[in-house]
Amino acid sequence: MRRVVVTGIGMINSAGHDAASAFDAIVAGECGIDRITLFDPEKYSVKIAGEVKGFDPATVMDPKEVKKADRFIQLGLKAAAEAIEDAGIDASVERDRFGVSCASGIGGLPTIERNSVILNDRGPRRISPFFIPSALVNMLGGFVSIAHDLRGPNLSSATACAAGTHAVSEAGKTIMLGGADRVLVVGAEAAITGVGVGGFAAMKALSTRNDDPKSASRPFDADRDGFVMGEGAGALVLEEYEAAKARGAKIYGELAGFGESGDANHITTPTMDGPLRAMKAAYAMAGEPKIDYINAHGTSTPINDKNETAAIKELFGGKENCPPVSSTKGQIGHCLGAAGAIEAVIAIKAMDEGIIPPTINYTTPDANCDLDYVTEGARQAELNVVMSNSFGFGGTNGVIIFKKVD
Numbered sequence: 001m002r003r004v005v006v007t008g009i010g011m012i013n014s015a016g017h018d019a020a021s022a023f024d025a026i027v028a029g030e031c032g033i034d035r036i037t038l039f040d041p042e043k044y045s046v047k048i049a050g051e052v053k054g055f056d057p058a059t060v061m062d063p064k065e066v067k068k069a070d071r072f073i074q075l076g077l078k079a080a081a082e083a084i085e086d087a088g089i090d091a092s093v094e095r096d097r098f099g100v101s102c103a104s105g106i107g108g109l110p111t112i113e114r115n116s117v118i119l120n121d122r123g124p125r126r127i128s129p130f131f132i133p134s135a136l137v138n139m140l141g142g143f144v145s146i147a148h149d150l151r152g153p154n155l156s157s158a159t160a161c162a163a164g165t166h167a168v169s170e171a172g173k174t175i176m177l178g179g180a181d182r183v184l185v186v187g188a189e190a191a192i193t194g195v196g197v198g199g200f201a202a203m204k205a206l207s208t209r210n211d212d213p214k215s216a217s218r219p220f221d222a223d224r225d226g227f228v229m230g231e232g233a234g235a236l237v238l239e240e241y242e243a244a245k246a247r248g249a250k251i252y253g254e255l256a257g258f259g260e261s262g263d264a265n266h267i268t269t270p271t272m273d274g275p276l277r278a279m280k281a282a283y284a285m286a287g288e289p290k291i292d293y294i295n296a297h298g299t300s301t302p303i304n305d306k307n308e309t310a311a312i313k314e315l316f317g318g319k320e321n322c323p324p325v326s327s328t329k330g331q332i333g334h335c336l337g338a339a340g341a342i343e344a345v346i347a348i349k350a351m352d353e354g355i356i357p358p359t360i361n362y363t364t365p366d367a368n369c370d371l372d373y374v375t376e377g378a379r380q381a382e383l384n385v386v387m388s389n390s391f392g393f394g395g396t397n398g399v400i401i402f403k404k405v406d
Contacts, residue, residue, distance in 0.1 A: 003241035004175045005405060007249040008087025010079035011345045013232030013332045014050035018082055023349045026331045027378045029360045031214040033228050033333055038192050046201040048213040049192045050230030050333030061147070070108030070134045073143050075233040075338075076188030080144045083184065083235035088249060089148070099152030099180040100141040103167035103187035105160045105337025105392070106196070108135030113195045144186055152180040157337075160392030161297070163187060164234060164340025168400050169258035171238045181243045187341025188233035197229060203268065207300065215361045217334075219298035219327035220305045220373050222366035227299040230333025234341030236348070241405075252348050253402040256385065257286030263395025270304055270391055276311040278397035279389065283315065286401040291316075291323045292383040293356050295347045297391045298327020299334055306368040308389065319370060324381070326374040330360040340390035340398060348402055351383040 009019050014032025016022030025032070033050045041047040057066045057074035060081055066074070115131045133139055138156035145154050153174055157166040164187030171183035200206050207226040209216035218224040244251055259281025263274035275297075283291075297308055305327075316322045328346055335342055350356055355378050362375040385403045392398075 001176050002178065004172045004238050004255040005241050005244050006236050006252040006255065006348055006402065007239050007244050008083040008237035009252065009345045009348060010082030010086060010235040011342055012052060012075055012078050013335060013342055014052055014230055015332050017055060019345055019349065023346060026328050026346060026357050027355055029331065029358050029377060031331050031360065033213045033216060035213060036192060039194050041197065044197055044201060045208055046197055046206045047210045048216055048228060049197065050228060051192055052231055068130045068134060069143055070111040071190035072104055072108060072188045073140050075190055075231065076102065076140045076186045077143060077147060079188065079233035079235035080148065080184060080186045083237050084148055087237035089237065095149050095151045097152050097181040098150045099154060099174060099183040100145045100150050101155045101167045101171035101183050101185045102138065102141035102144065103157040103163035103337050103341060104137045104140055104189055105158065105163050106189065106191045107137040109191045109196050110193045111135045113193050140186060140188055144184065148184065150184060152183065159396045160394055161336050161339055162390040162392035162396045162398040163337035164342065165344065165388065165390035165398035165400055166260065167341060168236065168344055169260065169398060172255045172258060175238060175240050182237065182239045185236045185238060185341060186233060187338040189336045189338035190231045191336060192229055192231050200229065205301065217300045217330045218361040219300045219330055219359050220309065220366060220369040221362045222364040224300040224302060224305065227301055227329065228333040230335040232332065232335050232342055233338050234345045236341065236344060251405050252352055254405050255400065256403040257282040257401040259285065259399045261397045265395055268393050270307055270395065272307040272310045274395055274397050275308060275389065275391050276314055278399045279311060279315050282387065282399040282401050286403065289385045289403065291385050291387050292381065293323055293350060293386045294325045295343045295386065295388045296325050296327045297389045298329055300329060304391065309369045309371055312371060322371050324356055324372045324374050324379065326357055326359040328357050340388065343388050344400060347386040347388045351386045351402060351404060354380060354382055356381050
């Protein structure tokens with residue numbers, strides 16, 4: 001089986017507009033969650049989110065084309081461009097065997113919402129001709145492939161909050177099986193709209209800590225009351241090891257293992273068993289190495305955090321054997337389908353820089369969440385192997401493991 005390595009990364013979220021600044025802010029424990037400005041939230045029970053503020057899509061695409069692309073595509077193009085540049089991809093890199101694996105949980109929700117209102121108020125003839133091409137999940141891959149002339153496999157994952165992680169594993173499989181030599185993974189989400197926030201709020205999935213947005217996302221804390229929506233994008237260039245080595249690329253790490261599973265239990269209520277089986281599969285594929293850090297799914301919801309903690313303890317044979325765990329959703333919110341790609345970038349940056357980002361807002365211990373969550377601030381550590389977890393509605397789970405390359 002061909003080896004797969006990471007040679008480029010990119011990221012944009014409420015903590016920063018590029019991988020370096022966003023990671024530094026996350027490590028510093030800075031929080032990008034605040035009152036919503038993308039729409040007027042006054043009538044909503046939830047008024048807070050992790051927005052990407054100050055982003056100008058004209059910096060990554062022709063200003064005349066901006067109206068043709070939903071915000072999730074625009075954010076994805078930003079992260080993709082950074083990853084391509086970081087990997088040193090130039091005109092000499094062959095494009096026919098360079099693919100795209102994109103991900104989004106919901107896709108162009110702002111565009112769907114806007115055109116639904118137009119239909120209702122002004123009739124079908126006023127619907128934008130750019131509506132469908134702008135809203136489809138796979139159009140993220142379409143726009144990205146055109147922007148960078150990537151003519152290999154063009155894949156899409158729309159597996160809720162596991163989509164970004166599944167996009168990484170799909171890219172890995174494609175390269176391992178010889179379907180491509182390189183794949184650009186891009187996970188993006190921009191669902192902070194009236195119908196998006198209102199829908200999740202109706203499910204009682206979101207924190208209502210509106211008066212204290214910086215402390216609203218509280219992974220593993222006893223007083224957690226739901227997740228906070230975030231938006232953004234993460235991107236990774238995956239390459240076949242020998243091809244990367246031949247062109248002298250910087251190698252951040254190797255995709256050592258991945259695992260996928262289904263709960264087959266409930267549409268929105270997760271189990272402990274499903275995530276555990278995904279972690280076991282990734283761990284076995286990686287050769288059961290010593291895991292030095294886990295970037296947890298850690299949503300700040302009562303059930304997920306308890307179940308994920310129990311699954312981690314079961315995997316490693318007890319609390320005393322578990323590695324440090326942190327959730328970075330306290331800093332940037334839950335970016336839904338982009339979360340797995342963003343958190344893969346965070347895990348790789350942590351391994352590259354030898355520092356574990358903290359879990360912020362953990363102030364009240366929960367007897368069911370009793371691992372080392374790195375709650376006292378970022379921690380310097382030698383990280384040779386890192387794991388990233390993602391679990392989604394519908395009981396879809398994904399886990400990936402990266403390791404340093406000798």
